[in-house]
Amino acid sequence: MTSETLFSLPSSTLPVPASLQEAVQHGEVFTKRWIVDAILDMVGYTADDDLAVMHVVEPACGTGAFLGAIVERLSASCRARGRGLLEAIDAIEAFDLVEANVERSRETIASVLRADGWGAAEAAKAVASWVAQGDFLLQETRAETADFVVGNPPYIRLEDVPEERMAAYRRSCSSMGGRADIYVGFFELGMRRLKPEGRLGFICADRWMRNQYGRGLRKLVTQRYSMDLVVTMHDVDAFEERVSAYPAITVIRNGRQGSAIAADTTGAFGARQARELHAWSVQSDEALITTPAFHAARLPHWFAGEDSWPQASPARLAMLEDLSDRFPLLEDESTGTRVGIGIATGADKVFLTEDRTAVEEDRLLPLAMVRDTTSGTLSWGGTYLVNPWGREGHLVDLNSFPRLASYFKTHRDTLSKRYVAVKQPSRWYKTIDKVDAQLTARPKLLLPDMKLTIHPVLDEGGHYPHHNLYFIVSNAWDLRVLGGLLLSKVAEAFVEAYAVKMRGGTLRFQAQYLRKIRVPDPAGIPAGVRTALVKAFEERDVQAATQAALQAYGLQSLPD
Known part of the structure; x- marks a missing residue:
């Protein structure tokens, strides 16, 4: 499985053993740029808005795959509105465990700012403010401060996490029960950071939607949030290295459940098709779309409850949801x-x-x-x-x-x-x-x-x-x-x-x-x-x- 980096650690008192550092560095698999752009489009982080007054969180930034694209859009938004860069000093919040990754992320976004003509002093101040070494899962709670949470969250074997830190994670993240993987905590705390109507967009393994360790997270999502979009990408080359990750792009909103889009893709799905899917999702009222690279369905709502969510083609999911709305369950007291x-x-x-x-x-x-x-x-x-x-x-x-x-x-x-x-x-x-x-x-x-x-x-x-x-x-x-x-x-x-x-x-x-x-x-x-x-x-x-x-x-x- 993958992560932009396998996880971010804090300026906390918990030690970071060499084995954990090694697990993180060996587990880094970086997201392709077109995937990053697709996620930012899907959550609505675009230069058309005044991004300087919004707040985006990247909880495990790695070497800056998401941050580079975020800063490009933020810079364009500021230029279009005549804003100075320091007016966006609170617009980005990013973390990573590995100090070398923090430095590379800072270099990445500093390069973006220089190329866009920002002054060295204001750029340096913004970069230092935006990216910090830290553990997202162990930060002091800052509930509902983010308009967007985006990234490629960690997926790391539990045996690579020291017992003391794992206990701290479980205290911090109520959905991390049983054999839960680390990325479950990133989903939970990412959602909790969202303002009302704020959106989380992750590319991550979709196993949590069906297996036992995802039960607590499914319960949290269906009780308090809206599952807006799931794009299954099992056959898509989404990362810089070939990995077996069963990834999906997931967009979750802090609001009442509305209609939801389920999409499935083939190996032909790429940047152009991602733009086509996004355009259909926001501009069309059609219930279904089928192309050689993807097919998608607009569901009246997502599937309720903490039990395993269904896995099927988008059209079949739409049928099952329709039948679930119209007919009672087989087991019925009446x-x-x-x-x-x-x-x-x-x-x-x-x-x-x-x-x-x-x-x-x-x-x-x-x-x-x-x-x-x-x-x-x-x-x-x-x-x-x-x-x-x-x-x-x-x-x-x-x-x-x-x-x-x-x-x-x-x-x-x-x-x-x-x-x-x-x-x-x-x-x-x-x-x-x-x-x-x-x-x-x-x-x-x-x-x-x-x-x-x-x-x-x-x-x-x-x-x-x-x-x-x-x-x-x-x-x-x-x-x-x-x-x-x-x-x-x-x-x-x-x-x-x-x-x-x-x-x-x-x-x-x-x-x-x-x-x-x-x-x-x-x-x-x-x-x-x-x-x-x-x-x-x-x-x-x-x-x-x-x-x-x-x-x-x-x-x-x-x-x-």
């Missing part, structure tokens, strides 16, 4: 629709059997396995759960079931070594999960955890799902109609946008992702569409299911 996972035992070799004589007959629960769903219809293979649970949700008394008692005692060593048994020694024969006595008889849709495509299968009742199967039950849905919706590429689009994609393109159809699916009111689906969904589900016809689902959702087509 329809009694619930998503769950099958039973985990902690010792399948003991609790799973095909021997009908192993224990008392009423202690055997027919268990649906992933392999039973392969054909698209449930074809039970004869696996039973040796069930230690009674109908009231309590463990049965082994004295009442001598064959069950004998069976479990034969395997007591194995069962007692499990964590769940060590924690509760008197309940050594329990499974990790309880058996829901009502679930077995209920009709339910079963979905394998890992699959290339979504694969709902109907159990009309009589089986309990194993832990590699997720289930859906409902009081209101005809499960064949719902099964048709879930078989469609529309439903799969929700899971694909949120789910972890494994090697080979395999998706995880876990409950947390299935719960992201939006569905129409079951009572509001036209009879003809319901019939088409049932037929497509029973015939396992994905194309027909998708066409019927498009009608149910009121969509013309499914965007790529």
Whole structure:
């Protein structure tokens, strides 16, 4: 990953060990000038405005890639308005850890000022005021003083940060929980520096939008700020060196969430295309734009909450946001629709059997396995759960079931070594999960955890799902109609946008992702569409299911 410099350190009392200095210097990857210009345009830092009375912060300035462009624009703004350079003495605030980088940044912007004809004395005073050695993450809080915060924030391995400094960072940045990377703190404190309607523009890894360590930052953004623009640039040569960085340009505003633009780019995206994208974003009312180098969509708002934000093409993101605005979630109390996972035992070799004589007959629960769903219809293979649970949700008394008692005692060593048994020694024969006595008889849709495509299968009742199967039950849905919706590429689009994609393109159809699916009111689906969904589900016809689902959702087509 990259950073303009890997981080800036303060005139604080915390030491800067050689290992950290080395990590910073080895991690420096500098931003290309056209990327810098694109970001400054996107946040609105242009010479058309009176930049001398505005305040821009560059929290990790490196050798001045951003500062050179900032000063060029500031100088042009001052010249156009007849301002002296010292009238802009408070217009820039920049930091860096490495003293050599501070000096090079100062040389860079001094050269810009000399070329623009500013006097040596006033230029020297401005340069000294604008750039300082310091740690942005440990500065005294100066909330809401910046009109702009721009740059390429740090991305550094936690093991390269001394423990004492890392603790100080966590105290300073509430969103840096768990294994959070350093750049998370730069986002948080950068946003906190913004005045109302001020904008932050970073080029940085976009992993925080989806992974666990970004949860706190996502929560902060959606609660207090507006996500205005995300330009995904995974295939773009954005830096002076070739790096694998998964970068995106992100613009965040200190204000209420408004419309948002999501854009994706190809390797052909460059300076001209960046200007074209920016012009479209500010001048056009069109919802979509598609070019060979980029495509973008205007969303009514960004995705809410701290859960992982979706990843898809801009057009598909727009569709998902539209459906999210118009339809309720799949799991819904009003329809009694619930998503769950099958039973985990902690010792399948003991609790799973095909021997009908192993224990008392009423202690055997027919268990649906992933392999039973392969054909698209449930074809039970004869696996039973040796069930230690009674109908009231309590463990049965082994004295009442001598064959069950004998069976479990034969395997007591194995069962007692499990964590769940060590924690509760008197309940050594329990499974990790309880058996829901009502679930077995209920009709339910079963979905394998890992699959290339979504694969709902109907159990009309009589089986309990194993832990590699997720289930859906409902009081209101005809499960064949719902099964048709879930078989469609529309439903799969929700899971694909949120789910972890494994090697080979395999998706995880876990409950947390299935719960992201939006569905129409079951009572509001036209009879003809319901019939088409049932037929497509029973015939396992994905194309027909998708066409019927498009009608149910009121969509013309499914965007790529």
